[in-house]
Amino acid sequence: LAKETSVIVKETQKQVVALQGKFGELEAKLGESQDQQETLEKLYRDLAGNRDEWVLAEIEQGVTLAAQQLQLAANVQGAVLALQSAEVRLSGSNNPQFISLHKVLVRDLDRLRALPQIDVAGMNARLESVIAVVDSLPLAVNGRPREERKPQEPVVRDTAPITSLAYWQHLADDFWREMRGLVRIQRFDREEPALLAPGQAFFLRENLKLRLLNARLALLAHDQWTFRSELKLAQFWVNRYFDNRETAVLAARQSLDQLSAAEINIELPSLNESLSAIRTLRLGEAAQ
Numbered sequence: 001l002a003k004e005t006s007v008i009v010k011e012t013q014k015q016v017v018a019l020q021g022k023f024g025e026l027e028a029k030l031g032e033s034q035d036q037q038e039t040l041e042k043l044y045r046d047l048a049g050n051r052d053e054w055v056l057a058e059i060e061q062g063v064t065l066a067a068q069q070l071q072l073a074a075n076v077q078g079a080v081l082a083l084q085s086a087e088v089r090l091s092g093s094n095n096p097q098f099i100s101l102h103k104v105l106v107r108d109l110d111r112l113r114a115l116p117q118i119d120v121a122g123m124n125a126r127l128e129s130v131i132a133v134v135d136s137l138p139l140a141v142n143g144r145p146r147e148e149r150k151p152q153e154p155v156v157r158d159t160a161p162i163t164s165l166a167y168w169q170h171l172a173d174d175f176w177r178e179m180r181g182l183v184r185i186q187r188f189d190r191e192e193p194a195l196l197a198p199g200q201a202f203f204l205r206e207n208l209k210l211r212l213l214n215a216r217l218a219l220l221a222h223d224q225w226t227f228r229s230e231l232k233l234a235q236f237w238v239n240r241y242f243d244n245r246e247t248a249v250l251a252a253r254q255s256l257d258q259l260s261a262a263e264i265n266i267e268l269p270s271l272n273e274s275l276s277a278i279r280t281l282r283l284g285e286a287a288q
Contacts, residue, residue, distance in 0.1 A: 055093045060278045062086030063105070066112075067271045074222045074268060076115050083109045083271075101277045111269045118264055120219060126259060127216045130252050134209050137252065138243045139201060208237050215259075224265035231260040 066082035069075040087109060090102050211234045218227035235256045242249045 052093065052095050052097075055089060055095075055098075056278065056281060058089050059086045059101070059105075060275075062089070063271055063274045063278065067275065070268045070271070074266075076112055076117070076268070079271075080109065080112050083112065083274075097281060101274070101281060104273050104277045108269070108271050108274050115268070116263075116266060118222075118262075118266065120264070123219055123259060123262060123264070124216060126255050127212055127219070130255050131209050131212045131216075133248055133252060134205050134212070137205075137238075137249050138246050140241060140243045204237065204241055208234055211237075219264055222265050224263070227264055228260055231256055235260065 062082045062085050066079035066086075069078040069082060083105065087102070087105050090098055090105060211230045215227050215230035215234070218224075218230060235253070238244075238249065238253055238256065242252075244250065244253070
């Protein structure tokens with residue numbers, strides 16, 4: 001019995017050792033599983049944090065681009081498109097920290113949409129059209145009075161014999177008509193006639209084009225004072241030196257009048273609130 005008990009104890013000890021080995025293997029596998037789980041959780045947290053960082057970086061890039069469009073080019077439409085792209089990207093994020101930034105971004109977007117639209121491209125095209133026709137505009141000093149055509153009166157043939165008095169009267173009328181065709185009377189409705197030498201006409205046209213080019217640069221820079229002053233001087237030259245009875249001159253005058261009355265300088269809002277909200281979020285993430 002003692003021998004049998006000793007054998008059973010040895011077998012039990014062997015089984016306990018085997019079980020301990022298996023238990024150690026299970027503990028090792030469990031530890032590996034826990035390490036893998038912690039690694040996966042860390043990767044998920046890093047991935048979620050990086051995704052929010054990417055979203056925030058894209059939003060900051062859009063807001064910065066909109067601010068540059070406003071400050072450098074006064075391009076309201078370009079700024080609105082940049083903010084709309086940033087707002088759409090922000091709406092796709094589920095991070096509750098972005099709620100306050102979304103409110104500020106929408107408020108800035110509404111302020112930009114409420115601004116009056118300036119058709120810079122259309123005004124620039126009208127200035128280019130006026131510059132293109134400056135060389136072909138007729139000068140007032142070269143203008144000729146337009147012949148007034150009267151309806152022809154029916155010719156009444158007199159069957160009576162022509163007397164010497166009627167003959168001389170008819171001859172005097174023909175002579176008077178010929179003399180009227182040789183004489184040209186020109187009227188200037190100004191204090192003094194705008195006379196130009198042939199060489200001065202070239203410099204007049206070149207200076208007029210230069211003034212219109214300066215107005216174009218002022219338009220692109222949204223310089224209201226320079227824009228209007230250059231256009232006023234151009235209007236004065238067109239009214240004084242060019243033939244205002246011609247259709248091309250009248251069209252150029254109308255374009256200059258409309259451009260001079262346009263407002264090109266508006267008070268643009270800043271996007272400092274959106275940029276400050278983005279910086280606040282970055283500081284909060286850095287503190288975490």
